[in-house]
Amino acid sequence: MLATTGILINHAQTLSLSETRIPSWLAAWSYNLKENDIQSIRLGEIEAETDGVELWVSANGVTHTSDCSENLIGARRFAEEIWISCENQISIYLVEAGTPELVEQINVYSGLPNPISRFGACNLAPCVESQSQLFRYSQLQFNWQIAEAENGMFFWSEEPQTSKAFIVPLELNWHRWLLDLHSGRLFGSIGVFIVDLTGIALLILVTTGIIRWLRIRGKTKC
Amino acid sequence: MIKLFAKASRYAVLLLMSWAVFGWAQIGVYTTLEEVLQEAFPEVEPEQQTLWLTKETKSQFKDELGFEIHGLRQRYWVGEERTLWILEEIGKEYPITFAYLVEEDQVLFAQVMEYRETRGGEIRHSFFRQQFDGIRLKESKLDRRIDGITGATLSVNAMSKMAKQALWLHREATNQS
Numbered sequence: 111m112l113a114t115t116g117i118l119i120n121h122a123q124t125l126s127l128s129e130t131r132i133p134s135w136l137a138a139w140s141y142n143l144k145e146n147d148i149q150s151i152r153l154g155e156i157e158a159e160t161d162g163v164e165l166w167v168s169a170n171g172v173t174h175t176s177d178c179s180e181n182l183i184g185a186r187r188f189a190e191e192i193w194i195s196c197e198n199q200i201s202i203y204l205v206e207a208g209t210p211e212l213v214e215q216i217n218v219y220s221g222l223p224n225p226i227s228r229f230g231a232c233n234l235a236p237c238v239e240s241q242s243q244l245f246r247y248s249q250l251q252f253n254w255q256i257a258e259a260e261n262g263m264f265f266w267s268e269e270p271q272t273s274k275a276f277i278v279p280l281e282l283n284w285h286r287w288l289l290d291l292h293s294g295r296l297f298g299s300i301g302v303f304i305v306d307l308t309g310i311a312l313l314i315l316v317t318t319g320i321i322r323w324l325r326i327r328g329k330t331k332c
Numbered sequence: 333m334i335k336l337f338a339k340a341s342r343y344a345v346l347l348l349m350s351w352a353v354f355g356w357a358q359i360g361v362y363t364t365l366e367e368v369l370q371e372a373f374p375e376v377e378p379e380q381q382t383l384w385l386t387k388e389t390k391s392q393f394k395d396e397l398g399f400e401i402h403g404l405r406q407r408y409w410v411g412e413e414r415t416l417w418i419l420e421e422i423g424k425e426y427p428i429t430f431a432y433l434v435e436e437d438q439v440l441f442a443q444v445m446e447y448r449e450t451r452g453g454e455i456r457h458s459f460f461r462q463q464f465d466g467i468r469l470k471e472s473k474l475d476r477r478i479d480g481i482t483g484a485t486l487s488v489n490a491m492s493k494m495a496k497q498a499l500w501l502h503r504e505a506t507n508q509s
Contacts, residue, residue, distance in 0.1 A: 204404065214405040219365055219418045219429055219445060221380065252380040252407065 184267025195229035358453025452487035
Protein backbone atom coordinates (compact mmCIF):
# COMPACT_ATOMS: atom_id res chain seq x y z
CA MET A 111 0.00 0.00 0.00
CA LEU A 112 2.79 2.40 0.98
CA ALA A 113 4.71 1.68 -2.22
CA THR A 114 1.66 1.98 -4.49
CA THR A 115 0.41 5.20 -2.93
CA GLY A 116 3.99 6.58 -2.98
CA ILE A 117 4.30 5.93 -6.73
CA LEU A 118 0.87 7.46 -7.41
CA ILE A 119 1.70 10.55 -5.32
CA ASN A 120 4.93 10.98 -7.29
CA HIS A 121 2.91 11.12 -10.50
CA ALA A 122 -0.02 13.13 -9.07
CA GLN A 123 0.51 16.02 -11.46
CA THR A 124 0.72 13.82 -14.56
CA LEU A 125 -2.36 11.90 -13.49
CA SER A 126 -4.23 15.17 -12.63
CA LEU A 127 -5.13 13.75 -9.22
CA SER A 128 -5.65 17.21 -7.71
CA GLU A 129 -8.39 18.07 -10.16
CA THR A 130 -11.04 15.54 -9.09
CA ARG A 131 -12.89 15.43 -5.80
CA ILE A 132 -13.19 11.99 -4.20
CA PRO A 133 -16.68 10.43 -4.15
CA SER A 134 -18.79 11.40 -1.14
CA TRP A 135 -19.14 7.77 0.08
CA LEU A 136 -15.35 7.39 0.15
CA ALA A 137 -14.91 10.72 1.97
CA ALA A 138 -17.59 9.75 4.51
CA TRP A 139 -16.04 6.31 5.07
CA SER A 140 -12.37 7.23 5.22
CA TYR A 141 -12.64 10.60 7.05
CA ASN A 142 -15.62 9.60 9.20
CA LEU A 143 -17.59 12.63 7.94
CA LYS A 144 -20.96 13.42 9.44
CA GLU A 145 -24.01 14.21 7.33
CA ASN A 146 -24.83 17.90 6.87
CA ASP A 147 -28.18 19.60 6.51
CA ILE A 148 -28.62 20.56 2.87
CA GLN A 149 -31.24 23.02 1.68
CA SER A 150 -32.28 22.83 -1.94
CA ILE A 151 -34.68 24.48 -4.31
CA ARG A 152 -35.49 23.73 -7.94
CA LEU A 153 -36.45 26.30 -10.53
CA GLY A 154 -36.94 24.81 -14.00
CA GLU A 155 -33.63 23.44 -15.20
CA ILE A 156 -31.76 25.03 -12.29
CA GLU A 157 -31.18 23.41 -8.92
CA ALA A 158 -29.67 25.41 -6.05
CA GLU A 159 -28.27 23.64 -3.00
CA THR A 160 -26.43 24.93 0.05
CA ASP A 161 -24.95 23.76 3.32
CA GLY A 162 -25.11 27.32 4.68
CA VAL A 163 -21.59 28.10 3.46
CA GLU A 164 -21.29 27.12 -0.20
CA LEU A 165 -23.97 27.50 -2.84
CA TRP A 166 -24.05 24.98 -5.69
CA VAL A 167 -26.06 25.98 -8.71
CA SER A 168 -26.52 23.17 -11.23
CA ALA A 169 -28.03 23.01 -14.69
CA ASN A 170 -27.68 20.20 -17.21
CA GLY A 171 -24.97 18.47 -15.17
CA VAL A 172 -22.79 21.60 -14.83
CA THR A 173 -22.34 23.01 -11.33
CA HIS A 174 -21.20 26.51 -10.40
CA THR A 175 -20.00 27.04 -6.84
CA SER A 176 -20.27 30.32 -4.98
CA ASP A 177 -21.22 31.13 -1.40
CA CYS A 178 -24.42 31.39 0.58
CA SER A 179 -24.35 32.91 4.02
CA GLU A 180 -26.75 31.23 6.43
CA ASN A 181 -30.08 29.85 5.15
CA LEU A 182 -31.41 29.52 1.63
CA ILE A 183 -34.56 31.61 1.43
CA GLY A 184 -35.89 31.17 -2.10
CA ALA A 185 -35.34 31.48 -5.84
CA ARG A 186 -37.21 33.10 -8.68
CA ARG A 187 -36.77 33.89 -12.36
CA PHE A 188 -36.91 37.52 -13.54
CA ALA A 189 -36.80 37.71 -17.35
CA GLU A 190 -33.59 35.81 -18.22
CA GLU A 191 -32.04 36.09 -14.77
CA ILE A 192 -32.41 33.60 -11.94
CA TRP A 193 -32.20 35.19 -8.48
CA ILE A 194 -31.26 32.88 -5.62
CA SER A 195 -31.67 34.40 -2.19
CA CYS A 196 -29.81 33.38 0.93
CA GLU A 197 -30.30 35.12 4.25
CA ASN A 198 -27.58 37.72 3.69
CA GLN A 199 -26.98 37.80 -0.04
CA ILE A 200 -28.56 37.20 -3.42
CA SER A 201 -26.75 35.41 -6.25
CA ILE A 202 -27.93 36.23 -9.75
CA TYR A 203 -27.38 33.74 -12.55
CA LEU A 204 -27.94 33.45 -16.28
CA VAL A 205 -28.20 30.10 -17.99
CA GLU A 206 -26.28 30.38 -21.23
CA ALA A 207 -26.06 27.38 -23.52
CA GLY A 208 -27.33 25.24 -20.64
CA THR A 209 -24.54 26.36 -18.29
CA PRO A 210 -25.17 28.45 -15.16
CA GLU A 211 -23.12 31.65 -15.24
CA LEU A 212 -22.85 34.01 -12.26
CA VAL A 213 -23.95 37.54 -13.11
CA GLU A 214 -23.28 39.07 -9.69
CA GLN A 215 -23.73 38.64 -5.99
CA ILE A 216 -25.38 41.41 -4.02
CA ASN A 217 -25.22 41.86 -0.27
CA VAL A 218 -25.49 44.57 2.37
CA TYR A 219 -22.64 46.47 0.66
CA SER A 220 -24.74 46.76 -2.49
CA GLY A 221 -27.62 48.13 -0.44
CA LEU A 222 -29.46 44.81 0.02
CA PRO A 223 -31.66 44.82 3.14
CA ASN A 224 -30.67 42.03 5.49
CA PRO A 225 -31.29 39.56 6.99
CA ILE A 226 -33.81 38.39 4.41
CA SER A 227 -36.72 36.39 5.79
CA ARG A 228 -38.78 36.02 2.56
CA PHE A 229 -37.95 36.40 -1.11
CA GLY A 230 -40.20 36.63 -4.13
CA ALA A 231 -41.74 38.96 -6.67
CA CYS A 232 -43.97 41.95 -6.27
CA ASN A 233 -45.38 43.46 -9.44
CA LEU A 234 -42.88 41.38 -11.45
CA ALA A 235 -39.84 42.86 -9.65
CA PRO A 236 -37.62 41.17 -7.05
CA CYS A 237 -38.92 41.66 -3.55
CA VAL A 238 -37.60 40.82 -0.09
CA GLU A 239 -38.94 40.94 3.41
CA SER A 240 -36.41 42.00 6.01
CA GLN A 241 -37.12 42.79 9.65
CA SER A 242 -40.88 42.83 8.97
CA GLN A 243 -40.45 45.42 6.20
CA LEU A 244 -41.03 44.84 2.48
CA PHE A 245 -38.52 46.08 -0.09
CA ARG A 246 -38.93 46.12 -3.86
CA TYR A 247 -35.97 46.23 -6.24
CA SER A 248 -35.97 49.08 -8.73
CA GLN A 249 -34.55 47.88 -12.05
CA LEU A 250 -34.07 51.49 -13.12
CA GLN A 251 -32.34 52.88 -10.04
CA PHE A 252 -30.64 49.60 -9.02
CA ASN A 253 -31.70 50.01 -5.42
CA TRP A 254 -34.19 48.58 -2.93
CA GLN A 255 -37.18 50.70 -2.08
CA ILE A 256 -39.69 50.27 0.71
CA ALA A 257 -42.86 48.66 -0.62
CA GLU A 258 -46.31 48.74 0.89
CA ALA A 259 -48.03 45.38 1.27
CA GLU A 260 -51.35 46.69 0.03
CA ASN A 261 -49.89 48.25 -3.14
CA GLY A 262 -49.11 45.27 -5.26
CA MET A 263 -49.24 41.56 -5.81
CA PHE A 264 -46.77 39.40 -3.95
CA PHE A 265 -45.63 35.98 -5.03
CA TRP A 266 -43.28 34.56 -2.46
CA SER A 267 -40.86 31.87 -3.50
CA GLU A 268 -41.58 28.33 -2.38
CA GLU A 269 -39.59 27.30 0.67
CA PRO A 270 -36.46 25.21 0.16
CA GLN A 271 -36.44 21.53 1.07
CA THR A 272 -34.04 20.20 3.67
CA SER A 273 -32.25 16.86 3.43
CA LYS A 274 -29.11 15.20 4.79
CA ALA A 275 -25.99 14.58 2.71
CA PHE A 276 -22.25 14.28 2.97
CA ILE A 277 -20.39 17.40 1.90
CA VAL A 278 -17.00 16.75 0.40
CA PRO A 279 -14.78 19.80 0.94
CA LEU A 280 -13.21 21.26 -2.22
CA GLU A 281 -9.70 20.32 -1.09
CA LEU A 282 -10.57 16.62 -0.73
CA ASN A 283 -9.27 15.46 -4.08
CA TRP A 284 -7.54 12.18 -5.00
CA HIS A 285 -4.08 13.67 -4.40
CA ARG A 286 -4.96 14.70 -0.85
CA TRP A 287 -6.65 11.35 -0.20
CA LEU A 288 -3.55 9.40 -1.33
CA LEU A 289 -1.30 11.62 0.80
CA ASP A 290 -3.52 10.97 3.82
CA LEU A 291 -3.67 7.22 3.09
CA HIS A 292 0.11 7.12 2.64
CA SER A 293 0.73 8.85 5.98
CA GLY A 294 -1.93 7.05 8.04
CA ARG A 295 -4.28 9.97 8.50
CA LEU A 296 -7.35 8.07 7.35
CA PHE A 297 -9.72 5.91 9.43
CA GLY A 298 -8.83 7.67 12.70
CA SER A 299 -6.43 5.93 15.12
CA ILE A 300 -6.80 2.59 13.29
CA GLY A 301 -5.24 4.19 10.20
CA VAL A 302 -2.19 5.26 12.17
CA PHE A 303 -1.93 1.78 13.71
CA ILE A 304 -2.10 0.05 10.30
CA VAL A 305 0.55 2.32 8.78
CA ASP A 306 2.74 1.84 11.89
CA LEU A 307 2.41 -1.95 11.58
CA THR A 308 3.15 -1.82 7.84
CA GLY A 309 6.27 0.29 8.49
CA ILE A 310 7.49 -2.03 11.28
CA ALA A 311 6.80 -5.12 9.14
CA LEU A 312 8.82 -3.57 6.32
CA LEU A 313 11.73 -2.88 8.69
CA ILE A 314 11.62 -6.45 10.07
CA LEU A 315 11.54 -7.93 6.57
CA VAL A 316 14.49 -5.83 5.42
CA THR A 317 16.55 -6.50 8.59
CA THR A 318 15.87 -10.27 8.70
CA GLY A 319 16.49 -10.44 4.95
CA ILE A 320 19.92 -8.82 5.33
CA ILE A 321 20.77 -11.10 8.31
CA ARG A 322 19.75 -14.22 6.36
CA TRP A 323 21.69 -13.05 3.31
CA LEU A 324 24.82 -12.42 5.43
CA ARG A 325 24.53 -15.88 7.01
CA ILE A 326 24.12 -17.63 3.68
CA ARG A 327 26.97 -15.56 2.22
CA GLY A 328 29.21 -16.56 5.21
CA LYS A 329 28.40 -20.26 4.77
CA THR A 330 29.09 -20.12 1.04
CA LYS A 331 32.56 -18.56 1.60
CA CYS A 332 33.52 -21.28 4.11
CA MET B 333 14.42 22.04 35.36
CA ILE B 334 10.83 20.78 35.51
CA LYS B 335 9.75 24.00 37.26
CA LEU B 336 11.40 26.07 34.55
CA PHE B 337 9.63 24.03 31.86
CA ALA B 338 6.25 24.43 33.63
CA LYS B 339 6.77 28.21 33.87
CA ALA B 340 7.72 28.47 30.21
CA SER B 341 4.65 26.41 29.25
CA ARG B 342 2.37 28.77 31.18
CA TYR B 343 3.80 31.77 29.34
CA ALA B 344 3.46 29.95 26.03
CA VAL B 345 -0.22 29.17 26.73
CA LEU B 346 -0.85 32.80 27.74
CA LEU B 347 0.88 34.00 24.58
CA LEU B 348 -1.20 31.66 22.43
CA MET B 349 -4.43 32.75 24.12
CA SER B 350 -3.63 36.44 23.70
CA TRP B 351 -2.72 35.82 20.05
CA ALA B 352 -6.07 34.05 19.50
CA VAL B 353 -8.00 36.89 21.19
CA PHE B 354 -6.04 39.48 19.17
CA GLY B 355 -6.82 37.54 15.99
CA TRP B 356 -10.56 37.45 16.62
CA ALA B 357 -10.44 41.13 17.58
CA GLN B 358 -9.45 41.97 13.98
CA ILE B 359 -12.64 40.50 12.53
CA GLY B 360 -15.40 43.03 12.12
CA VAL B 361 -17.22 45.70 10.16
CA TYR B 362 -15.10 48.86 10.10
CA THR B 363 -17.30 51.10 8.07
CA THR B 364 -20.85 50.86 6.77
CA LEU B 365 -22.15 51.57 3.28
CA GLU B 366 -23.84 54.77 4.50
CA GLU B 367 -20.59 56.06 6.06
CA VAL B 368 -18.56 55.36 2.92
CA LEU B 369 -21.18 57.00 0.67
CA GLN B 370 -21.24 60.05 2.94
CA GLU B 371 -17.45 60.34 2.88
CA ALA B 372 -17.24 59.74 -0.87
CA PHE B 373 -20.07 62.03 -1.95
CA PRO B 374 -20.54 64.68 0.76
CA GLU B 375 -22.32 67.14 -1.53
CA VAL B 376 -24.26 65.05 -4.03
CA GLU B 377 -26.67 62.15 -3.89
CA PRO B 378 -24.82 59.34 -5.71
CA GLU B 379 -26.56 57.07 -8.20
CA GLN B 380 -26.03 53.34 -8.28
CA GLN B 381 -25.02 52.10 -11.72
CA THR B 382 -24.05 48.77 -13.22
CA LEU B 383 -21.27 47.95 -15.60
CA TRP B 384 -21.81 44.91 -17.81
CA LEU B 385 -18.73 42.79 -18.39
CA THR B 386 -18.88 41.08 -21.74
CA LYS B 387 -16.64 38.17 -22.67
CA GLU B 388 -14.43 40.58 -24.62
CA THR B 389 -14.19 42.98 -21.66
CA LYS B 390 -13.33 40.15 -19.27
CA SER B 391 -10.73 38.83 -21.67
CA GLN B 392 -9.20 42.31 -22.05
CA PHE B 393 -9.18 42.69 -18.25
CA LYS B 394 -7.31 39.40 -17.84
CA ASP B 395 -4.82 40.26 -20.57
CA GLU B 396 -4.05 43.63 -18.99
CA LEU B 397 -4.13 42.90 -15.26
CA GLY B 398 -3.22 39.20 -15.27
CA PHE B 399 -6.12 37.89 -13.18
CA GLU B 400 -9.75 37.11 -13.79
CA ILE B 401 -12.72 39.27 -12.91
CA HIS B 402 -15.74 37.38 -11.61
CA GLY B 403 -19.34 37.89 -12.65
CA LEU B 404 -20.96 39.51 -15.64
CA ARG B 405 -22.10 42.70 -13.92
CA GLN B 406 -20.40 45.08 -11.49
CA ARG B 407 -22.24 47.64 -9.39
CA TYR B 408 -20.83 51.02 -8.50
CA TRP B 409 -21.91 54.43 -7.30
CA VAL B 410 -21.37 57.55 -9.33
CA GLY B 411 -21.63 61.20 -8.39
CA GLU B 412 -20.15 64.11 -10.34
CA GLU B 413 -16.99 62.64 -11.90
CA ARG B 414 -16.31 60.19 -9.06
CA THR B 415 -17.02 56.47 -8.90
CA LEU B 416 -17.11 54.32 -5.79
CA TRP B 417 -16.35 50.62 -6.11
CA ILE B 418 -17.08 48.08 -3.40
CA LEU B 419 -15.10 44.95 -4.17
CA GLU B 420 -14.44 41.71 -2.35
CA GLU B 421 -11.33 39.59 -2.52
CA ILE B 422 -10.18 36.59 -0.51
CA GLY B 423 -7.13 37.30 1.65
CA LYS B 424 -6.20 33.85 2.81
CA GLU B 425 -9.50 32.09 3.44
CA TYR B 426 -12.27 34.66 3.71
CA PRO B 427 -13.33 37.62 1.55
CA ILE B 428 -12.33 41.13 2.61
CA THR B 429 -14.69 43.95 1.58
CA PHE B 430 -12.92 47.04 0.22
CA ALA B 431 -14.19 50.39 -0.99
CA TYR B 432 -12.26 52.56 -3.49
CA LEU B 433 -13.22 56.06 -4.52
CA VAL B 434 -11.81 56.90 -7.96
CA GLU B 435 -11.68 60.22 -9.80
CA GLU B 436 -9.66 61.13 -12.91
CA ASP B 437 -8.07 57.66 -12.99
CA GLN B 438 -6.63 57.94 -9.48
CA VAL B 439 -7.74 56.52 -6.16
CA LEU B 440 -8.98 59.23 -3.79
CA PHE B 441 -9.34 56.87 -0.86
CA ALA B 442 -9.32 53.16 -0.06
CA GLN B 443 -11.22 51.69 2.86
CA VAL B 444 -11.52 48.27 4.48
CA MET B 445 -15.23 47.88 5.12
CA GLU B 446 -15.32 44.38 6.56
CA TYR B 447 -12.45 42.13 7.58
CA ARG B 448 -13.10 38.44 8.14
CA GLU B 449 -9.61 36.89 8.45
CA THR B 450 -7.97 36.29 11.84
CA ARG B 451 -4.59 37.73 10.79
CA GLY B 452 -3.61 40.70 8.69
CA GLY B 453 -6.28 43.16 9.82
CA GLU B 454 -3.65 45.90 10.18
CA ILE B 455 -4.46 46.91 6.60
CA ARG B 456 -7.54 48.69 7.97
CA HIS B 457 -5.39 51.36 9.66
CA SER B 458 -5.03 54.73 7.98
CA PHE B 459 -1.18 54.59 8.02
CA PHE B 460 -1.44 51.70 5.55
CA ARG B 461 -4.51 52.77 3.56
CA GLN B 462 -3.09 56.23 2.86
CA GLN B 463 -0.54 54.62 0.57
CA PHE B 464 -3.37 54.19 -1.95
CA ASP B 465 -4.33 57.87 -1.98
CA GLY B 466 -3.54 59.28 -5.41
CA ILE B 467 -2.39 55.94 -6.82
CA ARG B 468 -2.89 55.28 -10.55
CA LEU B 469 -2.56 52.46 -13.06
CA LYS B 470 0.59 52.68 -15.14
CA GLU B 471 1.20 49.97 -17.72
CA SER B 472 -1.30 47.71 -15.90
CA LYS B 473 0.53 48.10 -12.58
CA LEU B 474 0.09 50.48 -9.66
CA ASP B 475 2.35 53.47 -10.28
CA ARG B 476 3.72 53.33 -6.75
CA ARG B 477 5.11 50.57 -4.56
CA ILE B 478 2.88 49.61 -1.62
CA ASP B 479 4.89 48.84 1.52
CA GLY B 480 3.78 45.57 3.05
CA ILE B 481 2.99 44.66 6.64
CA THR B 482 4.64 41.65 8.27
CA GLY B 483 2.05 38.93 8.78
CA ALA B 484 -0.47 40.63 6.49
CA THR B 485 1.09 39.88 3.10
CA LEU B 486 -2.00 38.18 1.63
CA SER B 487 -4.33 40.97 2.82
CA VAL B 488 -1.95 43.61 1.42
CA ASN B 489 -1.88 41.74 -1.90
CA ALA B 490 -5.69 41.51 -1.94
CA MET B 491 -6.04 45.26 -1.32
CA SER B 492 -3.50 46.12 -4.03
CA LYS B 493 -5.15 43.73 -6.48
CA MET B 494 -8.60 45.25 -5.91
CA ALA B 495 -7.15 48.78 -6.24
CA LYS B 496 -5.99 47.82 -9.75
CA GLN B 497 -9.43 46.36 -10.48
CA ALA B 498 -11.21 49.51 -9.25
CA LEU B 499 -8.98 51.76 -11.40
CA TRP B 500 -9.52 49.54 -14.45
CA LEU B 501 -13.29 49.42 -13.91
CA HIS B 502 -13.43 53.21 -13.46
CA ARG B 503 -11.68 53.67 -16.80
CA GLU B 504 -14.04 51.19 -18.45
CA ALA B 505 -17.15 52.79 -16.91
CA THR B 506 -15.98 56.27 -17.91
CA ASN B 507 -15.27 55.13 -21.48
CA GLN B 508 -18.67 53.43 -21.79
CA SER B 509 -20.55 56.47 -20.54
